[in-house]
Amino acid sequence: MRVANIVNLGFKELRGLGRDPMLLLLIVYAFTAAIYTAARAMPETLNNAPIAIIDEDRSPLSSRITGAFLPPYFSRPEIITAAEMDRRMDAGLDTFALDIPPNFQRDLLAGKVPTIQLNIDATRMTQAFSGSGYVQSIVTAEVAEFSQRYRDTSVQPVDLVLRARFNPELNKTWFGAVMNVINNITMLSIVLTGAALIREREHGTIEHLLVMPITPFEIMISKVWSMGLVVLVASALSLSLVVQGLLSVPIEGSVPLFLAGAALHLFATTSLGIFLATITGSMPQFGLLLMMVLLPLQVLSGGMTPRESMPEAVQLIMLGAPNTHFVMLAQAILYRGAGLGVVWPQFLALAAIGSALFIFALGRFRESLK
Structure with a gap:
């Protein structure tokens, strides 16, 4: 050599x-x-996900739910009609379409259990998987605060202190x-x-x-x-x-x-x-x-x-x-x-x-x- x-x-x-x-x-x-x-x-798994809302109730509660979807997780919600929903999802314009039915607030205050329909474009796999959980959490939190007339600040039995090492900003x-x-x-x-x-x-x-x-x-x-x-x-x-x-x-x-x-x-x-x-x-x-x-x-x-x-x-x-x-x-x-x-x-x-x-x-x- x-x-x-x-x-x-x-x-x-x-x-x-x-x-x-x-x-x-x-x-x-x-x-x-x-x-x-x-x-x-890849800054976020859910980032500016497009969402549309069909507000058939037109109540303070439905307006409150609509206003809860904000960037950076979701884009500003598009207010559409039920007739537009399928066409927009077929065209790939919306990943999520939330349908708030008529008399939703009245039924909730009457002690009933009203239903909200969430339509998801499951071809967008990562957004569909994580975004459905985000939508459920947001709607549940807004409904709970509205029905209780105050924000829940109950003391948790365990105080979890999070320390993210090596990447503190996650x-x-x-x-x-x-x-x-x-x-x-x-x-x-x-x-x-x-x-x-x-x-x-x-x-x-x-x-x-x-x-x-x-x-x-x-x-x-x-x-x-x-x-x-x-x-x-x-x-x-x-x-x-x-x-x-x-x-x-x-x-x-x-x-x-x-x-x-x-x-x-x-x-x-x-x-x-x-x-x-x-x-x-x-x-x-x-x-x-x-x-x-x-x-x-x-x-x-x-x-x-x-x-x-x-x-x-x-x-x-x-x-x-x-x-x-x-x-x-x-x-x-x-x-x-x-x-x-x-x-x-x-x-x-x-x-x-x-x-x-x-x-x-x-x-x-x-x-x-x-």
């Missing part, structure tokens, strides 16, 4: 990447606009921004190394390399360090300029420690990208295989849902995936300010998984060259 060969081949990969405008555009988009839009798209933008950086590191490292190898094969330059005094190990390690370096630099700039700068997300821990963990993770995922490229014949095949591999890796890594909520068999299997450990150390460092004394098991796991993937991919790469 000659270090000069590895360095020169790595610079060749960087020059090849620089001549590919689509991949460059993908890198820029993934670490800028994709991070910003994904973070801004701002989902903080979570979304960092997690998208983590996910894009995994995605782009696999895409770039796989594309680099397939590009060599499609252009016929891999045969040129084989007649030179260069070993398969040198070819592979050059692709690993060059593409890994591109993703590492892009992620560092994204954390600084987009996450901390544009989105004003506080980073509690050491960014250099996070980047060290990201480098180990990139060693594993770039090796995985080369392995996937050796078992596919073209970029379309590589893209299809990537969807089958990348989606389970990201969904089951613990970044979207806690690992504890998954079946035990899935938890055990995913311990063999590099991004499971990367998500654990990234969240510990960036969210909770953990140091090396806390995340060293994840560092060791990434080093072991990366070494195994590299050896396995190198063997498959050598076989593909025969």
Whole structure:
């Protein structure tokens, strides 16, 4: 092995990447606009949900209920007629349509149990699920206060004091921004190394390399360090300029420690990208295989849902995936300010998984060259 060969081949990969405008555009988009839009798209599960109200009672109570639906959870209610409700929901204009029947206030004061109909567009899954609970709580609270003629301030038997650590504002933008950086590191490292190898094969330059005094190990390690370096630099700039700068997300821990963990993770995922490229014949095949591999890796890594909520068999299997450990150390460092004394098991796991993937991919790469 000659270090000069590895360095020169790595610079060749960087020059090849620089001549590919689509991949460059993908890198820029993934670490800028994709991070910003994904973070801004999830500030609240229920945000400005469109609601319409059919007020057939025209009473002080129905007016009070109508006035209780305010931003940011709901948009200003549209007052419509019963004949308009189906047409508006068919057109997707309203997620919720609340129908207050005639004589609603009179029946309530007479001791009866009147009924209010809530129509929900269940195709808007997240808003429909959480919004129905919000609507029920708002209507119940307004009816109770109206019927009792005062606001209920009864003393609760237990005083629950809420302390939100690491995200005191409970701002989902903080979570979304960092997690998208983590996910894009995994995605782009696999895409770039796989594309680099397939590009060599499609252009016929891999045969040129084989007649030179260069070993398969040198070819592979050059692709690993060059593409890994591109993703590492892009992620560092994204954390600084987009996450901390544009989105004003506080980073509690050491960014250099996070980047060290990201480098180990990139060693594993770039090796995985080369392995996937050796078992596919073209970029379309590589893209299809990537969807089958990348989606389970990201969904089951613990970044979207806690690992504890998954079946035990899935938890055990995913311990063999590099991004499971990367998500654990990234969240510990960036969210909770953990140091090396806390995340060293994840560092060791990434080093072991990366070494195994590299050896396995190198063997498959050598076989593909025969």
